[in-house]
Amino acid sequence: MSSVCFYFQVHQPFRLRHYTVFDKTSHYFDEFKNASICRKVASKCYLPTNRLLLKLIRKFGGQFRVSFSVTGVLLEQFHKYCPEVISTFDALAQTGCVEFLAETYYHSLSYLYSRSEFADQILKHIAMIEQLFGLTPRVFRNTELIYNNDIARTIESMDRFDGILAEGADHVLGDQSPNFVYSPPDCEKTRLLLKNYRLSDDIAFRFSNRQWKEFPLMADKFARWINHVNGNGQVVNLFMDYETFGEHQWEDTGIFDFLSHLPYEVLKHPDNNFLTPSEVIERYPPMGVIDVPHIVSWADTERDLSAWLGNAMQSNALHEVYRLEGLVKQAHDEQLMADWRRLQTSDHFYYMCTKYFSDGDVHKYFNPYDSPYDSYINYMNVLSNLRKRCLETAAENTARSTA
Amino acid sequence: MKVFMLGWEFPPFISGGLGTACYGLTKAMSNMGMDVLFVLPRAVEASQTTHVRMLTPKPTAGGQELEYTFDELHNVRFLAIDSMLSPYTAPEQFKQRLDEVITLKRTAEHTRPEQIEQDAAGTHHYAGDMFTEVHRYANAAVKLAMEEDFDVVHAHDWMTYPAGIAVAAVTGRPLVVHVHSTEFDRSGEHVNQMIYDIERRGMHAADRIIAVSHLTRNIILSRYGVLGDKVEVVYNGVERNGDTRFIPRSGIAGDEKIVLFLGRITMQKGPEYFLMAAKKVLDEMENVKFVMAGSGDMMHRTIEMAAEMGIGQKVLFTGFLRGEDVERVYQMADLYVMPSVSEPFGIAPLEALNHDVPVLISKQSGVAEVLTHVLKVDFWDINEMANKIVAVLKYPPLQLTLREHGNFEVRRLRWQDAAEKCARVYSDIMVHV
Numbered sequence: 001m002s003s004v005c006f007y008f009q010v011h012q013p014f015r016l017r018h019y020t021v022f023d024k025t026s027h028y029f030d031e032f033k034n035a036s037i038c039r040k041v042a043s044k045c046y047l048p049t050n051r052l053l054l055k056l057i058r059k060f061g062g063q064f065r066v067s068f069s070v071t072g073v074l075l076e077q078f079h080k081y082c083p084e085v086i087s088t089f090d091a092l093a094q095t096g097c098v099e100f101l102a103e104t105y106y107h108s109l110s111y112l113y114s115r116s117e118f119a120d121q122i123l124k125h126i127a128m129i130e131q132l133f134g135l136t137p138r139v140f141r142n143t144e145l146i147y148n149n150d151i152a153r154t155i156e157s158m159d160r161f162d163g164i165l166a167e168g169a170d171h172v173l174g175d176q177s178p179n180f181v182y183s184p185p186d187c188e189k190t191r192l193l194l195k196n197y198r199l200s201d202d203i204a205f206r207f208s209n210r211q212w213k214e215f216p217l218m219a220d221k222f223a224r225w226i227n228h229v230n231g232n233g234q235v236v237n238l239f240m241d242y243e244t245f246g247e248h249q250w251e252d253t254g255i256f257d258f259l260s261h262l263p264y265e266v267l268k269h270p271d272n273n274f275l276t277p278s279e280v281i282e283r284y285p286p287m288g289v290i291d292v293p294h295i296v297s298w299a300d301t302e303r304d305l306s307a308w309l310g311n312a313m314q315s316n317a318l319h320e321v322y323r324l325e326g327l328v329k330q331a332h333d334e335q336l337m338a339d340w341r342r343l344q345t346s347d348h349f350y351y352m353c354t355k356y357f358s359d360g361d362v363h364k365y366f367n368p369y370d371s372p373y374d375s376y377i378n379y380m381n382v383l384s385n386l387r388k389r390c391l392e393t394a395a396e397n398t399a400r401s402t403a
Numbered sequence: 404m405k406v407f408m409l410g411w412e413f414p415p416f417i418s419g420g421l422g423t424a425c426y427g428l429t430k431a432m433s434n435m436g437m438d439v440l441f442v443l444p445r446a447v448e449a450s451q452t453t454h455v456r457m458l459t460p461k462p463t464a465g466g467q468e469l470e471y472t473f474d475e476l477h478n479v480r481f482l483a484i485d486s487m488l489s490p491y492t493a494p495e496q497f498k499q500r501l502d503e504v505i506t507l508k509r510t511a512e513h514t515r516p517e518q519i520e521q522d523a524a525g526t527h528h529y530a531g532d533m534f535t536e537v538h539r540y541a542n543a544a545v546k547l548a549m550e551e552d553f554d555v556v557h558a559h560d561w562m563t564y565p566a567g568i569a570v571a572a573v574t575g576r577p578l579v580v581h582v583h584s585t586e587f588d589r590s591g592e593h594v595n596q597m598i599y600d601i602e603r604r605g606m607h608a609a610d611r612i613i614a615v616s617h618l619t620r621n622i623i624l625s626r627y628g629v630l631g632d633k634v635e636v637v638y639n640g641v642e643r644n645g646d647t648r649f650i651p652r653s654g655i656a657g658d659e660k661i662v663l664f665l666g667r668i669t670m671q672k673g674p675e676y677f678l679m680a681a682k683k684v685l686d687e688m689e690n691v692k693f694v695m696a697g698s699g700d701m702m703h704r705t706i707e708m709a710a711e712m713g714i715g716q717k718v719l720f721t722g723f724l725r726g727e728d729v730e731r732v733y734q735m736a737d738l739y740v741m742p743s744v745s746e747p748f749g750i751a752p753l754e755a756l757n758h759d760v761p762v763l764i765s766k767q768s769g770v771a772e773v774l775t776h777v778l779k780v781d782f783w784d785i786n787e788m789a790n791k792i793v794a795v796l797k798y799p800p801l802q803l804t805l806r807e808h809g810n811f812e813v814r815r816l817r818w819q820d821a822a823e824k825c826a827r828v829y830s831d832i833m834v835h836v
Contacts (some may be wrong), residue, residue: 020790313799373778377794
């Protein structure tokens, strides 16, 4: 049996507006830019792909199944800028063939800096998914698939999840295959699903690359590769950015045609099926324990934290934003809290990466800054203002309580 | 390959980037094994420094000339033509300078009448105005060239173009003109028509034009009517002189930040934008001083401007710096700013990076094309300039990251590569001869 497990990540940050040291306003986010990008991606990707998936789900009578994780910050943007997208996700949820996963509402690196924030953000995300789609997430994925044994243990202790996703990186797997279900060490209930990065990236990155020896990638060829897993694997985990469909791979590459033919080609082989992550966990017992003492992620070639913590600016910015946690929570101000949390989104630190600055492609997609230095300067100026607001609010509160 | 190069000063007699560029390029060519005959204008003085080994002073009809070599440049021979030409003097100032020099020579402190006669005689050949001097210089260069053997002529910036054209014509060798700056960079829209004409004639007479950046190349194509395939871009490099010695800071308080402007204080370099940004920075933070190291035709006006803006106490003017003083000022600086209005290339930021100083440069500069680990700003955007200056001074991680990456990046900007590119240009045009 070869089960294909699709997982799509759906996310956009609240990008900051240009903010100098002289700016005093508490409006930090570039509404216009965020709205344009949101609507553009909706029209090129979210809406057409959602509609295509709905069509395929209905056509194959329940045999075609997929999963998503949609971040809280993007759901907020849908509400503000293009609510029709939510109704397409809702339609997908109602088919019963689509699973929604949980993650941190703000797509943050909070696990590394504040366990309480981490937990609060997950609960907030679950609440929103339940409210919008009437579904309760049972599988967790951390921001950008950042994972290690400790994270698994933390998730296990939350007692809400059956499984967690991670990158099937070579240095994690050794000579084991990502095409099985595993267990993290010391975990009874939580199961581990590992991304098959070769097959996932064939679609997400190589699909339109004419220099690739497998170009052009047709649905039947890909289905044959899936079939090869039969006999030495149980599940093929295809985890990718949803923007693959229409944005990273434009419509004229044929990516939508590929997707629309794929279910047929895969299901042609009677041993194959499509499963959601929960269904995979239910069907296949774990093949063994995978030990991941050091953090892995699905970012860049290094598959580690260097995309967000590779230089002094990034670590300083992250340190400073989490240093404000106490102050922000004491202020008891909803707007302040929302602003502070939106500043935790991992993208802000991703923009400060100097790793590939000379030739960075992926980092530059939708990157509103000309240079990582500009993004750090901007971010720190905003943070300064936020800190000032916190202190002012704290002073007011003290004044009021002593009055 | 033998090159007849018409250029400018050599260390230690440098007054700006042009001299630095000529030195860097010539040294790299010498190291590659190319023979360079370097002709430069030099008002002859009685004594020279020890860097220079005098061969034979050749008094000729064109005026006294000197021939010398530098120990470190094995394949380079220098010929100095006695001339008042200097790359940074505007035509109006030329006459003034000329008068000054002649007066100086005539009132020198010796009493023997023959001496006075001799010295005065040495000035009789200077032309009264700059343009005539340019052509007299061309004459003298041709006379020198006729006694030499070489494969190609390479002329740096407009004053040498007539000499280049003349030498190339008389010897039948191909001509390369090297554009380090144009009249539009130096004078904005109020170009001097005669200088423009000389530049244009030089570019059209040349077999190939070398521009120091794409910025400059674009100006050449759009303003001088030159065709694209005639213009090559060869970026300047920077000299790496090994480890910079650590010289302790003195005279400035420990926690006081220093923002440095190092260059000629002239319109092209945007000194007024530097001051306006400084004012905004000082409104935001106190413990910072702005150092303007250099001299130039706008120096007095700039000093006045600083006083008028009420920041006179916070802006220090050092005058022109040389040698160890340059090292010292880089050691002290927390940030180097180049707010140039139009900078064909800009070697100074590279030197700053070499000295571990983070850099903020104007986007309207050629060097912005080759550097990524620097801060960039439009020269007129004072708000953003001040914003970036404050950020560097306020956030140590920013300074640290810029320093590390910038220092690393500047290592790949080598004169070696510039010299190799020039050699390729020479081969191209020699084939067609």
